[in-house]
Every structure is written in C-alpha cells, then in structure tokens.
Amino acid sequence: MEAAAVDAVIDGLKRSGVDFVSLMPDSDFSVLQALVANDRHFTYVPVSNEAIGVGVCAGAWLSGKRPALLVPTSGLLVAAWPLTSLCMAWNLPLLLLIPYRGDIGDAFWLMGPYKDTTEPLLKVLNAPYSLISKNEEISKAIVDAQGSTISWQRPVAVLLTGETIK
Amino acid sequence: MKRFDCLKSLAPLLDPKTIVVTNVGPICREWNALRPSDANLLQVNLGLCAAVGLGIAVSLPHRQVVMLDGDGNLLLNLASLADLANQSLHNVIHIVLDNESYEGGGGLKSATAGKADLAAIARGAGIVNASIVTSVEEFEAGARRALNNPGHYFIVAKVEKGSVDKLPTLTLDGKEGKYRFARYIESSEGVQILRPRYTHI
Numbered sequence: 285m286e287a288a289a290v291d292a293v294i295d296g297l298k299r300s301g302v303d304f305v306s307l308m309p310d311s312d313f314s315v316l317q318a319l320v321a322n323d324r325h326f327t328y329v330p331v332s333n334e335a336i337g338v339g340v341c342a343g344a345w346l347s348g349k350r351p352a353l354l355v356p357t358s359g360l361l362v363a364a365w366p367l368t369s370l371c372m373a374w375n376l377p378l379l380l381l382i383p384y385r386g387d388i389g390d391a392f393w394l395m396g397p398y399k400d401t402t403e404p405l406l407k408v409l410n411a412p413y414s415l416i417s418k419n420e421e422i423s424k425a426i427v428d429a430q431g432s433t434i435s436w437q438r439p440v441a442v443l444l445t446g447e448t449i450k
Numbered sequence: 451m452k453r454f455d456c457l458k459s460l461a462p463l464l465d466p467k468t469i470v471v472t473n474v475g476p477i478c479r480e481w482n483a484l485r486p487s488d489a490n491l492l493q494v495n496l497g498l499c500a501a502v503g504l505g506i507a508v509s510l511p512h513r514q515v516v517m518l519d520g521d522g523n524l525l526l527n528l529a530s531l532a533d534l535a536n537q538s539l540h541n542v543i544h545i546v547l548d549n550e551s552y553e554g555g556g557g558l559k560s561a562t563a564g565k566a567d568l569a570a571i572a573r574g575a576g577i578v579n580a581s582i583v584t585s586v587e588e589f590e591a592g593a594r595r596a597l598n599n600p601g602h603y604f605i606v607a608k609v610e611k612g613s614v615d616k617l618p619t620l621t622l623d624g625k626e627g628k629y630r631f632a633r634y635i636e637s638s639e640g641v642q643i644l645r646p647r648y649t650h651i
Contacts, residue, residue, distance in 0.1 A: 304509065329508055329537065331501075332529035339498040340533075343471075343505020346491065346632055348641035351505075369495035370502075374624035435646050 285383065288419045289448045290316045293381065296426030297352060298325060302379065304344045306330070306337040307354035313383050313449075317354065334359035338366035342376050350430070352379040357386050357398035360405060367409045367439060377433035380411065380441035381426070387445040402443070411439040417446025451586055453547045453609040454480050457518070459590040460545075461485040463597055467638060468514045469506060473499040473523040475554030476613045477547055479620050481518055488634035492620065492627055497526030500544065504534050507542050510639070514541050514597070521548040521562045522555075528571060531604075535576030540600040543593070544577075549611045557611060572604040580604040 293316055297305070304327045305320045321328045327349065331337040334355050341351035355363055360382060371378055384390075386398025406413050412432070416425045425442050433440040453476070461484040464470070471491045472478040478492040494502050503517035524530070524546055534542065550563035562568060572580035579601055583589045589607050596603035622630070632643040 306505075327508060329504070329533070331533050333527070335497065336501040336504075336527055336530050336533055339494075339501025339527075339530075340505040340508075342498075343502040343507075344509045345505075346502075346628065346635065346643070347506045347509035348635055348639055348643050349505075349509045366495075366498055366501075370498060370624075373495070374628045376628065 285313050285316055285449050286419075286447075289422060289444070290319060292419050292422035292448075293426065293444075294319060294323065296423035299423060300379070300427040300430035301350045302352045302426075302430060303327060304329070304341070304349040304351040305354060306340045306344075306351065308332065308334055308337060308359055311356045311359075311383070313354070313356070320354070334363040335366050338363045338370060338378065341378050342366070342370050342374075345377060350434075352381055352430075354381045356383060357395070357402045361401060364405060364409065367411070371439050372410055375437040376439075377437050378439040379426070379430050379433050380413075380439055382413075382441055382443050383449045384415075384443045384445040385449070387443075389446070406441055409439065411441050413441035413443050415443050415445060416448055419448055422448055451584060451589070451607065451609050452612070452614075453477065453549065453607070454614045455586045456547065456589045456607050456609060457481055457484050459586055460593050463590075463594055464516070465514065468516055469510070470516045470518060471499055471503040471506065472518040473520045475520060477518050477520060479617050480613060482620055483617050488630045489638075491631045492622075493624055494523075496523050499523050500530035500534060501527060503542070503544065504530065504537065507539050508537055510635075511539070511541055514543070517542070517544045519544060519546045520553075521546055521550060521568065522552045522560045524568065525561055525566070531572050531575035531577060534602070539602045542602045543596045544602075544604045545593070546604070546606045547609050548606050549609050551611055553611050569604065569606045577602055577604045580606075582606045582608060584608050
C-alpha cells in the first residue's frame with residue numbers, strides 16, 4: 285500500500301468522524317496499521333482475532349464511539365460469526381475497511397479463495413460495500429460508508445483494490 | 451453454590467450507574483430479574499461477552515463495567531483475556547459463572563469440566579487479580595473488594611448447573627436491548643449515539 289493510499293485512508297477515517305479503530309495487527313498492510321495505532325486521534329484496540337474485533341467495535345459504538353474495523357479478507361471469515369450474531373441480530377452499525385487481497389490482479393495463489401468468499405459473504409451478511417480502486421476515491425468512500433452504516437444500522441464495507449493496495 | 455445466589459449477593463452492591471454486560475442464556479434472565487436496568491446490556495452471544503465488555507470499558511474508562519460471563523462463552527474466544535489485559539484497564543470486573551457446561555444449549559460439559567482452569571489462563575494472559583471462589587460468601591467478598599478498588603479483576607465462580615423456578619421471561623430482543631442501552635448511555639454520558647441522517651449525498 286503506497287503512501288498516497290495510506291494518507292487517504294487516514295484522511296477518510298478522520299473526516300468521517302471515526303475515533304476508534306480495532307484490528308488484528310497481522311497483515312501486509314502494516315504501514316497503515318502502524319499509523320492508526322500511533323495516531324492519538326484514534327482509540328486503538330488491537331485484538332487477537334477479528335471476531336473479537338467485531339465485539340470490541342460493538343461495545344465501542346454502544347458507548348458513544350464511532351468505530352471502524354480494519355479487516356483483511358481472511359479475517360472477514362473469522363468475523364462472520366459476530367457479524368451475524370451481533371451486527372445482523374441486533375442491527376448494529378460497523379464500518380469495515382477491507383484491503384481486497386484476492387481480487388483479480390492479486391498474483392499470490394493463496395489469496396485466490398478470497399475472490400470466491402469476500403463479496404458473497406458481505407452480501408449474505410447484509411453488509412453493502414463499495415469497491416474502490418483509485419486513491420482519490422478512498423476518502424469520500426469512507427465518509428459515505430460511515431454515514432450509511434450509522435443511518436442504516438448495519439455494517440457497510442469499503443473494499444480497497446487496484447492501485448489503492450499496490 | 452448456586453449461580454442465582456451469587457448474582458443475588460452482587461446486585462445490591464452495584465451503583466445504579468454500573469454497566470453490566472451479560473452473556474446469553476440463563477445468566478441474563480437471572481440478572482434481569484435481580485437488577486432490571488437500562489445499564490444492563492443483556493444477551494451477548496457465544497464468545498463475545500468479554501469482547502463487547504472490552505469495547506465498552508475502553509470507551510468509558512470512568513465507568514465501572516461488570517461482565518457476567520459463562521465458561522462456554524469465554525472459552526470460544528479465550529484470546530479476549532489477553533486483549534483485555536493489554537489495555538491495562540482499571541474499571542473491569544469480569545465474573546465467569548462457571549457451571550462447567552453449556553447449560554443454555556442442553557447442558558453438555560465444557561472444557562472447565564475437564565482440565566481447563568480459567569483463573570490460571572487469565573493470570574497467564576496478564577490479569578494479575580484472577581481468583582476462583584466456591585462459596586457465596588467468598589464471591590460476595592471478592593466482588594465487594596473489586597467494586598471498591600479500581601482495577602481489572604477476574605473472578606471465576608464455580609456454580610452448580612440449574613436456575614431457579616418462576617424467573618420472569620426476558621421479553622426484549624437484541625434490537626430493543628441495543629436501543630435501550632444506547633439511549634441510556636446517551637443520557638448518562640451526554641453523547642449522541644443514534645444519529646440518523648436525512649441529508650442527500
């Protein structure tokens with residue numbers, strides 16, 4: 285992920301009012317993760333798996349924070365249970381920011397299955413999403429997704445692909 | 451030791467503003483009967499009671515947060531203990547009512563019926579104040595100590611299976627529980643949580 289994309293994500297998170305970020309600190313988007321972790325604007329709660337992250341964000345939102353979960357496509361599968369048992373069952377909002385490993389163009393064979401799982405899973409979890417492939421679109425997409433998740437009371441995702449994750 | 455008796459001894463010790471997060475199953479019905487309040491967040495599903503409590507405790511560090519967890523619920527996401535410990539919180543009392551079974555799901559044994567020791571696991575995760583109690587008197591003393599001294603406490607109460615007769619039915623679902631709790635936090639913290647937007651993009 286290049287610096288321009290990282291900066292645009294941080295800008296979007298701040299412009300959308302996000303003040304709480306949870307993530308599992310284990311992916312190849314570690315530059316973004318480190319910046320979020322060290323930015324005092326955000327309450328930062330690292331977790332040991334993304335299912336815990338969904339629960340943490342639910343508790344944060346219910347306490348007046350505006351959380352976002354930074355989740356890789358693999359971690360989205362781990363998060364599926366609380367996205368169902370909390371977010372779907374309780375109608376809870378959650379901004380999901382997903383670097384789309386496994387999208388077309390990702391040459392690593394091990395990422396291939398995530399093309400099959402990511403978008404269908406978001407659909408069955410009743411979580412609308414935007415596909416963003418240009419750096420200049422990132423910030424607005426995050427702002428829009430945050431507005432929608434709060435209004436609609438269900439998770440909304442931004443899938444980062446193309447040049448945004450090069 | 452009966453779970454209901456533990457909870458009955460805990461309820462009068464709590465400040466009305468103490469936030470209580472409970473798992474789903476008999477614990478939430480018993481707690482709702484003993485301490486009905488919009489400061490309760492009831493019915494958090496398997497594996498998530500500690501995670502949701504963590505999110506609340508980090509976000510509201512000036513509020514006391516009690517988690518009423520079950521052994522089965524916690525076992526599903528044991529790593530929550532490590533994540534809780536690493537936040538160095540001073541407002542958490544995490545109580546596990548350990549009946550060594552999945553009582554809400556039919557009563558089959560959980561791992562704590564075997565070799566698992568949740569207090570030892572919690573200590574290993576970094577929670578120094580972790581203990582096991584086996585009598586209501588011990589439970590009440592431990593709860594009182596935790597409530598009166600800021601810190602992060604983990605109390606495993608070894609309880610029998612089974613609830614009490616004639617518990618009132620819990621008539622709210624997660625959606626209503628969410629609204630009640632969020633409105634309560636809005637009024638008690640002076641924040642706006644539920645904020646529908648009516649503007650066009």
